[in-house]
Amino acid sequence: MPALLDATDSQMAMLADLVEGLEAAEKTLSSMQAARDGLLAMAGRLAVDIARQARHPDGGDMAIRTVAAEIGAAQRVSDRTIERRMSDASWLVERFPAVWEAQGAGRISAAHARVIVEAGAHLHDPDDRSRFAAEAIEVAAAESPNRIRRLVRRLADRFRERTLVERHRDARELRRVWVTDLEDGMAELGARGPAALVHGMYDRLSQMAHAVLEENAQARRREAEESILDDRTVDQLRADLLADLVLTGAPAGHDSEEGLLSELRARVEVTVPVLTLMHGELMHGEQERTTEGTRILAAELDGIIPIDPATARRLAGAASGWDRVLTHPISGALLAVDRYRPSENLRRHLRARDQRCRFPGCGLAPRKCDLDHNHDAALGGETAHDNLATFCRRHHMLKHHSPWHVEQGPGGVLEWTSPTGRTYIDRPPPPHTVTFAEEPPWSPAVSPRVEGMSSPESDRSGAAGHTVSPANR
Template sequence: MDDGWNALIERRTALLDEWSAKQREIAMLQAEASTLLARRWELWQEEVAAAPQHRDAIERSMMAEYSAAGHVSQGSMTFAFTDAHLLATEFGAVRESFAAGRITPGHVREILREAAPVREAIETGVVEAGTLMLYEAAALETAENDTATRTRAQARRLAAALAGSTVVEQHERAATERTITVRSIGDGLVLLQAVLPEHLGLAIVDRLTKMARHMLKHPEDRRPEFGPSEPEEVGLDPETLLPVGDGMPDADPTEGAIFGSHTFTADPFDLPPDPRFHDDSPCIIHVPDDARTMDQLRADLFTDLLLASTPTEAHGTGLESIRATIQVTVAATTLAGEDDRPAELDGVGPLLPEVARSLAGQRTGWTRLFLDPSGMVVETDTYTPTEQMRRFLRARDQYCRFPGCRTPIHRCQTDHNEDWALGGKTHIDNLAHFCGRHHPIKHPDIPDSHRWYARQLPDRSVEWISPNGRRYRDRPSRRVMFVPSVDHPDPPGSSHDADQDPTERPPF
């Protein structure tokens, strides 16, 4: 048995190693392809310098040729050329990591695009030129150890910390572009698009998802189709409400009836057996299962809410109490109006300070978070220990702690990493949020050949151990890396900040 198990593990490990090596090779080849695009960009600049009056035609011709040769859309080729040029001229550390196969094109794309506020702040003189190197180094720390999606969220936080005023200005400009558009996509369908502030869009999807899940779990909130409503239509005598016809020969029509004052009704528990009273009888009303998918439910609820303000009666009143959930973190100084640093829409990115203040004004409860100089949440000031632990965990985790997973914490379960039944303690160092997809894979009922294990390390990273014995680490997301300014560009934790208290950021 042991020999067979060891052989299986060796085969699994060999295939995983081979796949990982190929992924690195692919990344390295894509880095080489990016270098070729950068060289072609330089040649394009030479061609434009020789004939500036034909600049647009030269560019269109180049994009068209590469698009045709690579079977790639021209829009994608435009992005690819832009990224290749930036990578070659401004992001040396990212280029080196990409060439070594440590990051993928997805990581490169997110780092370069989220750097826009930092580059703009440098161009306008808001921050020093070296700020881009700080951004690049910090973003790579995440990119080389996590997914491109998580890299995007962390890169946004970094850009907000390094060039906060520029981020706020960009968001203010973007907010003026909110709009609703509709276009036909055929077969009687249209594409309805809404360009909205990010926190509103996320809240809308969250509420629709909660409502759809409620409908799937509560069929009683759906009004059934009752079909025929007249007694004659369902084979009942209109006077006695008892079955008539061949099924009830020589029966006393009043037998089994309950009499009252000037009225009577049939006792359903005293009716004689009748073949018409069975599961398929029209007298028995069944609420059918909802066959719609989650996407279809969200679309139907979206339509109901927009056209009728509230869900239709068919969806029941249980949905009326469902509200959207987002989590926001804002500095106390920003909340008090002492500065306009961007707040943070947890797990997503920066949020306009006036939006955070508005949301804060609608809340009656507060939790202060004390951050150490590295930006790690270390304490909350609530009074009840259990609630303190929950709030601390929500602030620390932000999303499922399986490597690369982005499921927000309000859709996750709090897990004892070391099983409670086996002596695991209810302590923040033994608790983490896992989503419905990753929580079950460590359940004791799963055979050891497919079961995962999770444990927390001293730095609060969650280490997952696969059935093959491989270890994968998910590090806690930092809330703020550093907050430089023109007059004081040094990050927290430097000699200038040694005697300062940790930053306070209260979420709501």
């Protein structure tokens, strides 16, 4: 029976009104997005004009960063994101003005505009771009973004002067691998490379995965009582096989004479709550609390990404040293960092306190950052925790080569002042801690000890939260 056969006239009229309203809303949204792109493009042009007036040796890069930081801080968005948006908006407005105008008029959506701009990005002649844009807009006005993708690519190829061989040679220079962090202790690994190699990699993983599935099917048919049946899907097998090949395989054809690359091991920094390490029964189970009812907290990768307790314990077992972070039992504020093998105490203290770049909106992990004096050491600034903070290289440079100004207050709180006079407060994130509301589940007489670590009751600093992190570095 047709789904709307029993709908009343009033219900159908309501549906018609909803469709009309949504259509109008989409046009308004496209127009507003085009207006935002126009403003972002103007901001980019302003930064370039300012840089040209001052004849900056960096070609305007610092001016663009400064403007992006001003906008990003006001919108509570990373300045890297704003800079990327400024670049995309400038490309759209300046190179494809007809596409931008069509979006502003509501003829096409922002998604249509992105597809058209991506397809025509390599058209360098202004006349070719204009003719391509005019034809692409007509196609986009009648189809969805997904449907026009292949059509506008073919259309753009008609206007290209360079052959596929020439374009592929340049495109190979953009090959890379990247990581995107996800929820629940997961992450994505992406790779860009020649299509033949990428499809070959995927095909090999698929063949290996299907071979495992076939073996599993044969094992089920044999009904071998002692065999451990594998119920992984083909996608799960591809992922597991990829991890095995990358983490255990030697880089044939790329290694040094000494075989150094094959000896390298993946390096991660993990923060592990002490209760997670103590309760090994979680290695093979799903229990989330100790027998005494204390909740076992997740460990963290780079102080940001949660990982499951079993993985944390396996990583901890291979660690060459320990960092212990002591925190105040009430406020959670960082009090001290010590280590079984002491070295660079202050650096570890600041990494544990800051956990990321301290510029507003930036979340880059501390191991990729610099430590910088708030008050220059050359001008008498002390090398101490209350005069140091963690900054990524981008914002380290911005701090020294732009009108942005920062002051550090008690507890590592930073007060930033933007070039236009806006003020932003950046506080250290709370450390990943375990705070005992009641007596811990062990007694002083049988308090667990790790070599080089004092027991909880022996700490006289008032710290009750213990974060233990294996240090493979």
